[in-house]
Amino acid sequence: MWSRNANLEAKKRSADRRQREAEAPRLLQETPGLQSLCIELTESGEGRFGPATSHIRRFEISTAPALFLVLCGDPHCDGGGHDITCEVMAGLRNHEARIEGQDSCGGGAGGVSCTRSIHYAAIATFE
Numbered sequence: 001m002w003s004r005n006a007n008l009e010a011k012k013r014s015a016d017r018r019q020r021e022a023e024a025p026r027l028l029q030e031t032p033g034l035q036s037l038c039i040e041l042t043e044s045g046e047g048r049f050g051p052a053t054s055h056i057r058r059f060e061i062s063t064a065p066a067l068f069l070v071l072c073g074d075p076h077c078d079g080g081g082h083d084i085t086c087e088v089m090a091g092l093r094n095h096e097a098r099i100e101g102q103d104s105c106g107g108g109a110g111g112v113s114c115t116r117s118i119h120y121a122a123i124a125t126f127e
């Protein structure tokens with residue numbers, strides 16, 4: 001029963017996310033002249049996850065929505081994640097080649113606040 005509910009929750013969450021992405025303005029509309037964009041994400045936290053992990057997310061400029069949501073790395077985290085849309089879009093509008101920042105997860109797992117946080121570095125090129 002529990003796992004069925006969790007499954008439904010996850011489905012609803014990814015549907016919500018898809019809807020937000022569909023409704024968001026397109027990246028190219030918001031930042032004319034943008035040529036390429038990738039974001040390097042480094043995620044860290046206490047406990048069972050060990051050392052920080054990092055990966056690079058690339059964006060297809062012609063189709064990407066102007067929306068930057070990063071899921072929490074803890075699969076048990078409830079209501080967490082990182083919305084870095086405001087920060088990244090503000091930097092892109094100023095034609096900044098590198099936009100860096102940090103964000104802590106606001107969710108929780110099993111009644112305990114989530115300790116995960118991310119460091120991001122967006123690297124953009126413009127025409």
Ligand SMILES: [Zn+2]
Nearest residue numbers: 072077080114
């Ligand atoms: Zn979290």
